[in-house]
Amino acid sequence: MKIKQDGQRMSISHIPELSAVNSTSFRDEVQAAIPPSMNTLDIDLSQTLFVDSSGLGALFSLYKNTGSGNGVKLRLLNPAPQVQQLLELTQMHQFFEITRD
C-alpha cells in the first residue's frame, strides 16, 4: 500500500485487497496519515482484486471519521467491476464518489 500526500489531498494506492486480514490495519494506517487540513482523499482501487464486508466496513469508517459533515471529498478510483457491483449491492456507493479514468 502506498500513501501519498500532496497539499490538502491524500492518495492511497497499491491496495491488493481489503479483507478481514488487512482491513483494520488499512483503516488505522490511513487515518493516522490524514493531515489536519485535508480536503480530498483518493483511494485507488484499480489494483484491489478482493473486498469483503470487513473491507467495506473499513471504507465506511474512513467516511465516518473524515468525510461526513466536514466537507472532505472521498473518492474511490477505478474499482474492478465486481468490486463496484459489491459497493452498489451494499449501497456503500452513496458515501463515496466513484471515479473512472
Added chain:
Amino acid sequence: MDAPTIHTDGGAAHRIAFGCNPAESRAASRALRAFLAEHLLDEAELFACELCLAEACNNAVQYADERFRNEPIVAEAVCTSSQVELRVTDHTQGFDFPKNPSVPPPDSERGRGIFIIHSMMDGVRYLRSENHNTLVMWKRRSHHLHRPSNQPSSESPDDLRRQLEDFKRTIGAMARELCFRSESLAAIFRCGTELGRAGDLEGFAQRLLGDLLHLTSTDWFVLRLIPPRDLQLTVFAASDPELMGEPLRLGTTNPSPASAELAAAATRTAVPYTARHARLPSEPLRAAGPRAGGLVHPVLFGETLVGTLAVGRRENAGPFSELQAEVIRTFAEFLAIQIVNLRHQEEQIGARLITRELEIARSIQKASFPRSLPQLGNFSLAGRWESARQVAGDFYDAMPLGDHSLLLVVADVMGKGVPAAMFATITRALIRAMAPHHHQPADLLMRLNALLYEELSAVDMFITIQLVCIDLQWRHVVAASAGHCPVLLVSGDGNPVRTLGPTGTPLGIQPDPIYDQECATLPDPACLMIYTDGLTEAFNPAGEMFGRNRLGEWLRERVRFPCAAEQLCEGLASELDRFREGTPLRDDQTFLILADKCPTSVAHPQHPSLAGWHSSTESPSVTHNETVSPLTK
C-alpha cells in the same frame, strides 16, 4: 490445512480444513477460488464464490465457541458442470439465518456478510447441529464453456443437449479431417520417396492417384499431360483402360470447350464433371459411365498448364465436399511439381548425352582428317575444315598414287553426330585401301558404293564425294563425283573459272550406279579447289548465300598473283568469316586447294621433285614405281 481434491459423480470437490484465525480463513477462501478457477468459472462467479466463502469463514472464525477454538473449520467446494456448492462448517453457537435479509445499515458488520451471501448465491441453507453448523451455498454456473460473462445463460436442458451434440459432431469432423490430411500427406510422401528412387513418372502417378481415389472415395481418374513442345492433352495415366481416350487438341479461342477437361484447361479452374457433359458426344469422360460425376482440376505449375486431372465416381453422389476438392487440388499441385521436375531432369540428362555424343563424334571426325598433307615439289596443297556446331561427316584427304600422281578427296556424309563421323572414317579408310588399285576415280566410286551401299541405305544415310586424280608431271586432271559440288579450276591468266562437274549419284542411293569422269589440263599457273556445299551455302546476316560465283571470283582475283595453297586457304577462311559476320554455320565448311608454288615461266614443266612426297605421319609409303599413263576418260 489439508486440501484434497475429490472427484465425485459428475464433478470435483476440494476440501480445506483450517485453524481458527483470519489469516488461515482468508487462505482457505483464496485456495478454493483457485480450485474453482481450474474448473473454468468466469471472473464474476469466482469473485462471488470467493467473497461468500470469505464471509462464511470469517463468521466461523469470529464467532467460534471458545470450547472448540482448536477444532478446525472446514470449507469445501463441489463443482459440477452446472453448479457450484460451497460448504463451511463452523463451531459457533449458531444463529437463525434470515430468509430475506435487507440491506443492513452501513455500520453493521455482521448483517452485511449475511446479506452479501444471500444476494450473491442462488440458494443458501444453514444446517445446525449440536457442536457444529454447516452453511451450504449454491450457485448455478451461467455457462459451461468459454463464453463472455455478460451473456446470461438461458438455455434449457434440451438446448444444452443439442449444443453438446453439435460440439461432438464438430470434434468428430475435426478428427476425421485431421486423419484425412495426415493420410493425404502420408500418400504424398510415400510416393515422393518412391519417385526419388525410381524416377518412373507413370508408375508414380498411378500409385499416387490410386491413393487419391482411396482418400476421396472415388473410383476413377484420368491424368492428361501436355507433352513438351506440344499443344494437346494426352492421357498419361488412367484408372481404367476405357478411359485412355484420344488426345484433346488445346483450342485457343473455342468459347465452349468440347469436354470438361478442355474447359478446365482453358479456364485454369476446377470444372465439375456432370451428366450435362456426359451427353456431349465429344466428351471422353463419358467412358466413366452414364451416371458418373466428378471434378476436373487443371494441373498447373505456377501459371503454366501441365495437364488436367479428372477424378470421379461412376455413380454420381453429388458434388465433392470442400475438403475433398482441396485434397484433389493438393494432389494436382504436387503432381505438377513432380512432372516438371522430372521433365527437367530428363532434359538435362538428354542434353548431357547429346554433349557427350558430340564430343565423341568430333574426336572421331578429327581423326579422319590427315594430320599433314603430302608435300609436292612445285605444288602446294592445303585443306581447311570449319566445323558447324552440330558435327557432320565432312572430311578431306590427299594421297599419292605413284611417283607423280595424287588423289584428292573431299566428302560430305549426310547425317549428324556419331554415325556420320563413323561413316566418314570408314569411307576414308576404304579409299586409302583401294586407291592404289583403282586409279580411275569413277572406278573407285563404283567400288566404294558397292561396299557401302547396304550399310548406308540401312540407316538412310548417303555420302557425296569428289575424287580428283592429278598427274603432276603432265598437269593432267581427272575428276569423278558422287553427287558432290564441282571442282573449281582457276588459271592465273584471268580467264574465267572452269568447273569440272561430272554428274553422279551419291554413295548409298543406288546399288549399281554408273559414274562419269571429266578430264582437264591444269593451266600454268593454276589453282584447283574441291569443297563442300557448306562453304557456298554459308549465309550472311542479310540472308544472302556466299554462292559459287562469289567463290570463283574471289579465287580468280587471288590466283592472278602467285600464291601458295596455304595462303589461299587462310585468305578464303577470312573472307568467309567476313561474309558471315557472325552468322552461325549451318554446316561444316571443308575445302582443299592445290596451287602452283610460284609462277612457272618455263614453258615445259620440270618433273616435280618427289622429295617431299611422303608425309611423315599419314601417307603410306609409295614403294613401287608404277608409270602412270595420263589418265583419260
